Amino acid sequence: MVDTILRLNGITKKYKKATVVDSFSLTAKRGHICGLIGPNGAGKTTIMKIMAGLTLQTSGELEFFGNKDNLDEERKRMSFMIESPVIDPLMTARENMEYVRTVRGIADKNKTDEILKLVGLSDTGKKIAKNFSLGMKQRLGIGMSLITSPEFMVLDEPVNGLDPEGIVEVRNLLKKLAEEQNVTILISSHLLSELSELCTDFTIINHGKLIESFSAEELMIKCKSRISIKTDDINKTAAILEDKLGISEYKVIHNDEIHLYEMLDKPATVSRTIFENGLNITKFVTEGESLEEYYLSKVGDVNE
Amino acid sequence: MNKLVKAEWYRLRKSGTFLFYIVLVCILCVAVALLGNRKFFESDLSTNAFAVLFGVGSFMYPVFISTMLCVVASMGHHSKVAYYEIMDGNKTSHIILSKHIVYLPIVLCLFLIPMLSLLGYSCVKNGSGELIDKPIWFFILFAAIILRIVIGSINIAMVLKKLVACAVFSYGRMFIEALAIIPFQIIGETQKNSDILKIADFIKDVTVSFQIENLTTNCNDTRFIVMVIASAVFEIVFGYCMAYRSYKKKKFN
Numbered sequence: 298m299v300d301t302i303l304r305l306n307g308i309t310k311k312y313k314k315a316t317v318v319d320s321f322s323l324t325a326k327r328g329h330i331c332g333l334i335g336p337n338g339a340g341k342t343t344i345m346k347i348m349a350g351l352t353l354q355t356s357g358e359l360e361f362f363g364n365k366d367n368l369d370e371e372r373k374r375m376s377f378m379i380e381s382p383v384i385d386p387l388m389t390a391r392e393n394m395e396y397v398r399t400v401r402g403i404a405d406k407n408k409t410d411e412i413l414k415l416v417g418l419s420d421t422g423k424k425i426a427k428n429f430s431l432g433m434k435q436r437l438g439i440g441m442s443l444i445t446s447p448e449f450m451v452l453d454e455p456v457n458g459l460d461p462e463g464i465v466e467v468r469n470l471l472k473k474l475a476e477e478q479n480v481t482i483l484i485s486s487h488l489l490s491e492l493s494e495l496c497t498d499f500t501i502i503n504h505g506k507l508i509e510s511f512s513a514e515e516l517m518i519k520c521k522s523r524i525s526i527k528t529d530d531i532n533k534t535a536a537i538l539e540d541k542l543g544i545s546e547y548k549v550i551h552n553d554e555i556h557l558y559e560m561l562d563k564p565a566t567v568s569r570t571i572f573e574n575g576l577n578i579t580k581f582v583t584e585g586e587s588l589e590e591y592y593l594s595k596v597g598d599v600n601e
Numbered sequence: 602m603n604k605l606v607k608a609e610w611y612r613l614r615k616s617g618t619f620l621f622y623i624v625l626v627c628i629l630c631v632a633v634a635l636l637g638n639r640k641f642f643e644s645d646l647s648t649n650a651f652a653v654l655f656g657v658g659s660f661m662y663p664v665f666i667s668t669m670l671c672v673v674a675s676m677g678h679h680s681k682v683a684y685y686e687i688m689d690g691n692k693t694s695h696i697i698l699s700k701h702i703v704y705l706p707i708v709l710c711l712f713l714i715p716m717l718s719l720l721g722y723s724c725v726k727n728g729s730g731e732l733i734d735k736p737i738w739f740f741i742l743f744a745a746i747i748l749r750i751v752i753g754s755i756n757i758a759m760v761l762k763k764l765v766a767c768a769v770f771s772y773g774r775m776f777i778e779a780l781a782i783i784p785f786q787i788i789g790e791t792q793k794n795s796d797i798l799k800i801a802d803f804i805k806d807v808t809v810s811f812q813i814e815n816l817t818t819n820c821n822d823t824r825f826i827v828m829v830i831a832s833a834v835f836e837i838v839f840g841y842c843m844a845y846r847s848y849k850k851k852k853f854n
Contacts, residue, residue, distance in 0.1 A: 349688045351853045369690030377688045383681045387617040393682075396615070399608040400685045441685075 301363065302327050302449050302481040303348075308357035310343050310505075317343050318505040320357070325449075325498070328479040330471060332496035334489065334592055340505035341485045342380055345453050348483075349377040361449070373401075376447035378455055382438020386427035390418040390437050393426060397441045408444055415470070416440035431458030439467065449481045450474075456486060464488070468495050493588035503596050516588060524557040524564055527580035528571060531555060537574045542567065554580070605686060605699035612677060613703060619673045620707075626669045627711035630662035635719065663747060663809070664775050666712060667754040670704055671771035674758035684853060693848040697841060700755050708751045713744060739820045742829045746812055749833035756840030760847045778808035807832040 303325035310318040318340040325331045333341050346352045348359065350372060361371035384393050394409045413419040416436040421429075426437060435458050442450055452471075456464045472495065474480040486492050492499070499516060501508040528534045531553055538544040538557070546558040560567055561583065568581050613620050677683030686696050717740055724736050758767050782804045789797035805811040806828040819825040 346853075349684070350690065351684060351687060351851060353851045369692070372688060372690035375688075379684075383684050385612065385616050385680045385682045387680075388612075388615050392611075392615045396608060396611055396682065397685055399604060399611050401689050402604040 304360040306358040309355045311355045329497045330482045331498040332492040333485040335502035339502045375449045376442035377451045378438045378442045379453045384426045390421045401445050412440045452484045489589040522585045525582045526555045528576045602695040609703045631715045663750045667750045668772045671754040671758045671767040674755045675767040678762035679764045713747050745833040752837045756844045759844035775810040778810045
């Protein structure tokens, strides 16, 4: 059984003169949940569309399940939910599900009921999808991507519009699929706190370029703890930290706060030194960086 | 391809009331053709039955049918559910042909066969009249034109993919054809230029509106027969190639 489910190698997509995706590479292992993170217009959806066969890359290579020659054949083992959920607004939830079941050649008719129940839409009756709430549409879209029992799912903003309970349900469902059925999932979302709880791997993309790829374990190390300090003179504090304690790993945030990444095990020494140099400490907290903050620091660095 | 045909048929039946409208338009076209030409039922028909049934303006029937088909076929792209066919990795040729297989029989059963049956009935009862020596050619050419229009509309829907563009193009197509000839005729006649007049004649020979208009008078003419069949084959093949190319280039928004 192939262990590497997805391999994107140097994918570039140009629309006339604009380069939307620039030499982007990504690998996904079986059973992993990969989070694709980036601001609006970063190229996430374009990458997913290239994978789905809805647009052609200008250059670069795709490989699904170790096969780069017959991608269409391998797409039968995958499912996609790209941009907003693709549903026929004039059909009911059941009819939409039946349509996808027919297109994808699934013989088991019970599968429709099973999935409708799973995504909580079994009691929508004759209500057509046009009248669904955004959350219901998202659930239906997720259901339609589950009907084939895919080995690899590509989900673009799947929890967008869901209520908190719905978000937890989707998170648990995706975790269950990855853990119990070894399904590989590539997911993009703006809810970074959600991704940090769900994903095993992360890839940051900005302006179509790969910024960084790392695992959840690596993220833990990257988002190491820090000491946040606020005083009545932040520039003088920075100078004292450098001169008296020889600290170089720190950041001045918004000109009124210092994030200190050294001497985390000696907070008393740091606070005493600042105090002894005649400064009043208004905040002194040991805290950790979240995925969101880490992402913002990376994307911010690139934008600067 | 079987699953694609089933899925398209399912979508047509379940998505809104489009199937109802296709059926309605086809039946109305046949009914209007009959009711609007009462002479058709008279046994002492002095002119031929074909000319009666296909009087001036009868080319509007295919216009309505093709517009309806084009709009319905493009609905899959409008709602984007047609993406599932692509994301499932189906062959482009299978996707295009599945649409033809679904829509063609509907028009054949509800429009073409009833129209030809009526003409056949009239032919047996009253004779084919003075204008047509071999009514079989009339039947063949009429079928070729309808096939051209139906398959052409589906191909256009798959190329344009946009609902409004499909509606405007398929509805306006025959008017555009009719208008396209005017500049050539005016310039040709004012300048007495036979080459330009030949172009005007050629456009007349290959466009659907003029073919239908001249069907009752020219269907014994070998050149006319060749042009009708050749232009039908060309439009079907060209439209298929355009749809195929559009899918292969994967420009789906």
